[in-house]
Amino acid sequence: MAGPTAYFDPARTPELDAATRDLVERRARAMGSAYRLFYGHPLQLVRGAGTRVWDADGREYLDAYNNVPSVGHSHPRVADAIARQAATLTTHTRYLAEPTVAYAEDLLSTLPPHIDNVMFTCTGSEANDLALKVAKIATGGTGIIVTENAYHGVTTEIAAISPSLGGPESLAPWVRTVPVEGDLGVSVRGAIAELQAAGIRPAALIVDTIFASDGAWPEVEGFADAVTAVHEAGGLFIADEVQPGFGRLGRGMWGFDRYRLAPDIVTVGKPMGNGHPIAAMMARHELVDAFNERSRYFNTFGGSSVSIAAAQATLDVLRDEKLIDNARDVGAYLLTGLTSTGLFEEVRGVGLFLGARLESEQRALATVNALRERGVLVATSGPANDTLKIRPPLPFSRADADRLMTELVALG
CATH class of the missing domain: 3.90.1150.10 (Aspartate Aminotransferase, domain 1)
Incomplete structure (x- = not known):
């Protein structure tokens, strides 16, 4: 079974109490073997x-x-906002909706002024997938640099830049990894040189700004120089704020703020709707414009009326409390x-x-x-x-x- 041994081992199912064993067996039959359960006893x-x-x-x-x-679990203000909107209207972003625009403006107000466009998705995986598409179109490059045990999501594209999922052998040939320990700037410059030697133009450095899957690193040497290096090579800096964002680090809203960095693209997800599936990619408008010239974007549930209600209530509670x-x-x-x-x-x-x-x-x-x-x-x-x-x-x-x-x- 691939993955950390913190997961429940299905071979131990016969050892479970009758009720738990029955539910685990039904789950396996209906949902298959690819799902995981936490703990020695689910x-x-x-x-x-x-x-x-x-x-x-x-x-x-x-x-x-x-x-x-x-x-907080089941926060009453968020639950009430979801219920009221679900009882009123559920639709998508191809219809005008004042609450959607208002939330977009509110969210962007927490970011540096140059990050002035937001595109809604359902998950952080989708947000990072979209970020890579935008980066590759805007730069003309394909090379991506990530940390050695990074996790950025589960789409085919994003799994290919997430070594924590399947190890180094699971990475795409246009991906290079760098260690968190040591000077990140030196490591990123080395990765850029490797990409260029292979005839691969760098598109982006994507970093989870608390380096969560690498073990949680609040201070990483050379981070600013790493961003400078990727810019000098024609690439972009994507700040993956899915885990550190929305105030979790206790110093402003975003992890990149602590390093005084200016990302080109910011992605968010999990905490955004307090459990309701909403996520987003935020970027400089010229990057979105370049993407729009070559492609288009729509997501039926990304930015739906109910999702926006959940996200706005979550942001309001974050501030008010x-x-x-x-x-x-x-x-x-x-x-x-x-x-x-x-x-x-x-x-x-x-x-x-x-x-x-x-x-x-x-x-x-x-x-x-x-x-x-x-x-x-x-x-x-x-x-x-x-x-x-x-x-x-x-x-x-x-x-x-x-x-x-x-x-x-x-x-x-």
């Missing part, structure tokens, strides 16, 4: 609120992992606390996106499963799968942080 969740979720037996869990419900400030304050508290436990080889991160590295993959996986049994949900990350990924909903409180740390210390 978890059936039936309800959520804020930073808590409940399983089918009524047991409560602290969610320290899921960034999709960014303003000061969740970016909360991510900054609670994240700093958690970073200090995790470091002081002495349990980890290293703790990295900023805001509410932390990576706590243990001595081995085996220890990390054991910790994830032990925490699940103690009612706390986390996952693993990094090339060696030895890093706890802590990425909770943004209302995560100091009390939540204390509970997480108490359970970790109890495990020893």
Whole structure:
């Protein structure tokens, strides 16, 4: 079975209790073998609120992992906005809609002024796929540079630039990878030289600005020089903000802000609609114009009336409840606390996106499963799968942080 061993092993299905075994077997028959389940014992969740979720037996869990419900599970303002719009009208972007235009303007107002066009999609994978199309048409190049364990999505094009999915052998011949450790500028210049030596013109450097799949790296040396290098080679800088964006890092809305960088294209996804499927690509209008001369774009559900209602409510809650400030304050508290436990080889991160590295993959996986049994949900990350990924909903409180740390210390 391809993928991290944090997934449930289907060979262990006979060991499950009768009810769970029946559901797992039905799922496998109906949905096939390509899907994965978390944890040594699969978890059936039936309800959520804020930073808590409940399983089918009524047991409560602290969610320290899921960034999709960014303003909290089942936030009443978001749920109400979705229900009201679904009861009024559901249509797409080929009809005029004032709320869609208003949201586009609102979202763009959070970005640098040169990012002045937005194109809506359903998923971050689609947003990144569209970004690559725009970059390749605008630059005339095809070469893409990514980090060594990057994940940018699951479309055919984007899976081909996501080494964390299938390893280096799964990458397209027009892709080069660079390490996160060391000087990123030097590595990117080397990758550009490799592409050019192979007769491949660079189109873009695409980077998840918290380097999530590489293990969460809040400070990467030479990032600005890497962007300069790709611009000098005629390529673009695409900031993949699907995971770090919308205030998760506690310092402004976007991960690239922390480096004072000016991306050419920005992509967003998962947290945008608090669980409702909406995502987007934002870019300089001249790039969109160049794309429009050679192609066209439409997405039936990207930017639908209901999706926009969810996204606007999520953005409003993010501001009104000061969740970016909360991510900054609670994240700093958690970073200090995790470091002081002495349990980890290293703790990295900023805001509410932390990576706590243990001595081995085996220890990390054991910790994830032990925490699940103690009612706390986390996952693993990094090339060696030895890093706890802590990425909770943004209302995560100091009390939540204390509970997480108490359970970790109890495990020893």
